[in-house]
Amino acid sequence: xxxxxxxxxxxxxxxxxxxxxxxxxxxxxxxxxxxxxxxxxxxxxxxxxxxxxxxxxxxxxxxxxxxxxxxxxxxxxxxxxxxxxxxxxxxxxxxxxxxxxxxxxxxxxxxxxxxxxxxxxxxxxxxxxxxxxxxxxxxxxxxxxxxxxxxxxxxxxxxxxxxxxxxxxxxxxxxxxxxxxxxxxxxxxxxxxxxxxxxxxxxxxxxxxxxxxxxxxxxxxxxxxxxxxxxxxxxxxxxxxxxxxxxxxxxxxxxxxxxxxxxxxxxxxxx
DNA sequence: AATGAAAGCAACCGCAGTAGT
DNA sequence: AACTACTGCGGTTGCTTTCAT
Numbered sequence: 001x002x003x004x005x006x007x008x009x010x011x012x013x014x015x016x017x018x019x020x021x022x023x024x025x026x027x028x029x030x031x032x033x034x035x036x037x038x039x040x041x042x043x044x045x046x047x048x049x050x051x052x053x054x055x056x057x058x059x060x061x062x063x064x065x066x067x068x069x070x071x072x073x074x075x076x077x078x079x080x081x082x083x084x085x086x087x088x089x090x091x092x093x094x095x096x097x098x099x100x101x102x103x104x105x106x107x108x109x110x111x112x113x114x115x116x117x118x119x120x121x122x123x124x125x126x127x128x129x130x131x132x133x134x135x136x137x138x139x140x141x142x143x144x145x146x147x148x149x150x151x152x153x154x155x156x157x158x159x160x161x162x163x164x165x166x167x168x169x170x171x172x173x174x175x176x177x178x179x180x181x182x183x184x185x186x187x188x189x190x191x192x193x194x195x196x197x198x199x200x201x202x203x204x205x206x207x208x209x210x211x212x213x214x215x216x217x218x219x220x221x222x223x224x225x226x227x228x229x230x231x232x233x234x235x236x237x238x239x240x241x242x243x244x245x246x247x248x249x250x251x252x253x254x255x256x257x258x259x260x261x262x263x264x265x266x267x268x269x270x271x
Numbered sequence: 272a273a274t275g276a277a278a279g280c281a282a283c284c285g286c287a288g289t290a291g292t
Numbered sequence: 293a294a295c296t297a298c299t300g301c302g303g304t305t306g307c308t309t310t311c312a313t
Contacts, residue, residue: 017281017307039298053297056282091301102301103281111279 016050027062060101067099
């Protein structure tokens with residue numbers, strides 16, 4: 001059996017920037033059916049994309065609760081600390097920052113933080129002229145040890161051992177790979193995602209997926225929801241799950257209306 | 272206003288890890 | 293144990309935007 005490439009142009013798959021229409025289709029599909037198989041998903045969602053591309057788009061931009069930009073000083077300091085201890089393990093670093101993606105943190109590191117550190121190093125070198133003793137260059141020393149740490153998968157993150165920062169709560173904030181429907185009510189929506197989500201209301205264009213998708217039932221949504229949304233704030237869970245199982249998606253249109261209602265309710269909680 | 276350089280960012284690619292058979 | 297199918301990760305690319313001249 002020959003494995004077909006996950007990403008291939010031979011079948012005319014599209015590459016490059018995602019259009020709002022593609023976003024809408026992806027959000028609509030994942031919102032309704034979840035990510036049961038990324039490789040098959042584009043076919044059923046009506047997308048001329050490879051599964052990998054769909055996954056990336058969802059994970060980095062369309063997934064609910066994504067935070068974009070506006071890094072706080074505390075976040076940046078923590079990224080630097082974590083990078084010193086974890087090296088380039090961006091997903092591990094991102095796990096400490098709810099709503100941040102590994103890709104964005106990686107980009108932020110390369111475009112901002114790395115330069116900042118380099119400047120500090122340069123300044124430090126100028127002031128101390130510590131060219132021959134690493135004992136006098138602790139930051140440099142830390143960077144030098146990164147490779148060693150990076151190569152040791154069993155390395156225990158010292159920051160995790162004695163973690164006092166509220167920003168860093170690896171256990172309580174795993175970066176869920178599969179946030180779904182219910183998170184829509186708690187997400188900090190970027191404009192694209194919001195547009196896409198709202199547009200879902202009008203999208204009934206899925207074709208052959210019906211044959212493959214799970215029927216929408218309480219179990220389907222409950223199980224998916226509970227499994228995939230461990231980081232939904234506790235006070236939202238009852239609103240979304242316990243009280244609203246019936247209310248939750250008895251039909252597609254009602255489901256989508258529910259999302260909007262829940263989103264509005266959630267917004268109301270914080271006003 | 273035009274243009275080239277630099278910075279920022281979204282997306283792609285290839286590899287590693289893992290589950291299933 | 294060997295192989296396939298799939299997911300996830302990190303490195304990298306290249307397009308777009310911003311800035312400087």
